[in-house]
Amino acid sequence: MSITVGSKLPPATLLQIGGNGPETIALTDKLVDRKVVIFGLPGAYTGTCTSAHVPSFIRTKAEFDKKGVDEIICISVNDPFVMKAWAETTGAKAAGLTMLADPAATFTKSVGMNFTAEPVGFYDRSKRYALYAEDGIVKVFHPEESPGTCEISGGEALLAAI
Numbered sequence: 449m450s451i452t453v454g455s456k457l458p459p460a461t462l463l464q465i466g467g468n469g470p471e472t473i474a475l476t477d478k479l480v481d482r483k484v485v486i487f488g489l490p491g492a493y494t495g496t497c498t499s500a501h502v503p504s505f506i507r508t509k510a511e512f513d514k515k516g517v518d519e520i521i522c523i524s525v526n527d528p529f530v531m532k533a534w535a536e537t538t539g540a541k542a543a544g545l546t547m548l549a550d551p552a553a554t555f556t557k558s559v560g561m562n563f564t565a566e567p568v569g570f571y572d573r574s575k576r577y578a579l580y581a582e583d584g585i586v587k588v589f590h591p592e593e594s595p596g597t598c599e600i601s602g603g604e605a606l607l608a609a610i
Contacts, residue, residue, distance in 0.1 A: 450560030451579070455586045457486075460555035462548040463528040470528050473548055475555065479584035482518040485606060486581065488561055488574040490595045492526045492534040500598040501576065502534075506543040508603035515610060517580075521546045525553045525562075525573045550574070563595065578606045 451457070460475040478484060487505060489497040505512075505520050512520060522540065524531060528549040535541040553572040556562045561575045576592040578601040588609045590600040599605065 450591065451586055451589060453586055453589050455559075455589075457581055457584045457586065458555070458558045460550070460558065462523065462550055462555060463531075464546075464548055465528045465532040475548075476584070478519060478521065478546075479581060481583055483516050484581050485512060485517055485520045485578065486523060487520075487576075487578040487601060487606075488523045488556060489576050490524075490570060490573045492524055492530045496576070496596055496598050497524075498534075498538060501602065502538045502540050502545070504598065504603035505545055506539055506603075508607050509543050509545065511607050512603075515607070517610075519546055520544075521548055523548050523550050523555060523574065525550050525556055527551050561591070565595070576601050578602070580606060580610045 462473045463470050464473055489501050526549050531547040531549045535547040540547055550556050553562050556574045561577055562572045563575050564571050576595050578590045579586050580588040590606055592601045
């Protein structure tokens with residue numbers, strides 16, 4: 449069962465590359481007393497994720513800032529090295545987006561957004577979604593029906609909903 453509006457986001461430990469290599473990030477620390485956007489996607493360097501989803505949040509970052517959003521976080525079932533490189537090549541890092549790895553899909557499974565597509569080699573990947581949370585409580589949740597589309601989970605659609 450996936451999360452819904454009104455759900456409290458579960459605690460999770462995610463990864464990112466810091467100055468001394470991989471660092472653990474407690475998601476709860478990023479949520480307490482903050483307004484946060486989280487978007488999840490099937491994978492770094494994949495088509496729609498790279499050409500549509502991440503760019504939609506780069507384009508709308510300033511507008512989210514104006515609405516008081518403290519941080520925009522992208523979570524993908526990849527390793528932190530891939531997420532770091534992808535953040536640099538897409539311009540997400542320069543735009544101020546936070547790119548976090550969920551390598552074992554622990555967070556993704558805990559919010560019920562995992563899927564497997566064996567023909568393309570995706571095992572326990574993230575469905576495409578975007579959410580807005582205040583103090584860890586989901587206020588807006590936009591899951592896509594298909595992992596290959598980025599319509600209601602894009603930056604513009606989420607921005608219009610908050």
